[in-house]
Amino acid sequence: MSLAEFRVVLVEPSFEESIGFVARAMKNFGLSNLHLVNPKTVLGPSGRMRGGHAQDVLDSIVEHRSLKDALEGLHLSIGTTAQSSYAASNLVRKPMTPRELGNVLKNRAGTVGIVFGREGTGLTNVELGQCDATLTIPAVSEYQTLNLSHAAAIVFYELHVTAGESSMDGLASERLKKTILGFLSDSALRSGIEEHDRALLTRAFRNVLGRSAIRQREGSLLVEVLRRISEALTRTKDSGDLSAVTETETGTFRHQD
Known part of the structure; x- marks a missing residue:
């Protein structure tokens, strides 16, 4: 520091x-x-x-x-x-x-x-x-x-x-942290969480990011996880099949340094 x-x-x-x-x-x-x-x-x-x-x-x-x-x-x-x-x-x-x-x-x-x-x-x-x-x-x-x-x-x-x-x-850049919060908010929206609760969830997660001083590589991994969750929720909504949530694709997480 x-x-x-x-x-x-x-x-x-x-x-x-x-x-x-x-x-x-x-x-x-x-x-x-x-x-x-x-x-x-x-x-x-x-x-x-x-x-x-x-x-x-x-x-x-x-x-x-x-x-x-x-x-x-x-x-x-x-x-x-x-x-x-x-x-x-x-x-x-x-x-x-x-x-x-x-x-x-x-x-x-x-x-x-x-x-x-x-x-x-x-x-x-x-x-x-x-x-x-x-x-x-x-x-x-x-x-x-x-x-x-x-x-x-x-x-x-x-x-x-x-x-x-x-x-x-x-440390993770401000742009990366906003991306993390964006995917989190999107996943919450797709999962049916109400607007007020989504706002509280986003605020709480922003507190976590701030207090942990998350690193760039850690943030990139988190973005990848949240992206896959969002995609899985989209498939679930389109198919009406809850099992789609657990049937995410496998593979190696990509770093976005």
Whole structure:
């Protein structure tokens, strides 16, 4: 895992000082790619002063008009949230801790994005839903919300601790993960699962992909399995014969590296 491959994304920051403090924390722990989504402030002298020796990070900031644009090209995106509780009907709220994230990313390669929300309200559920997985920093229940730059520094520290591990295999590309989810959704549709349940299934499987940091070759094998399931379900629907589900063709799975 190389910290050069990380992208730090701030969604609609309201204060230039926040940007400066986050950039400084990034510099402390070896990160350099800072992206802003629709910032509500302009970086000026006050923000730069808070940035300290991270002026190079501030000078190379990339701005985006939407979170979707900021996540483009990432192999894995992690949205941060102060809410650690979740319900079965709200799968997007199942978070990792920073340490768990570090363990997930050990021996992994690929561009990873860490997304932080607004100073006052954080990320919305819709925005968290655009990320592959979520992360929270455990704190006392009486006051779970951390200052933006403090939270960022804790996350960056854990990433720094686990950095430098050798990369065994590249992470699955965003395109491959979308293909996996597409085949899964198609198979669920053909098997008669209702729309609401299909959405929950897809969200749950996306969580699995995010938390496991699936590799390219593993993803390719999974695509092949799901493709064959989808084809078998199509034959079943056309023939009306349930036995067709188990009568899939045999052969060697193809890798799509």
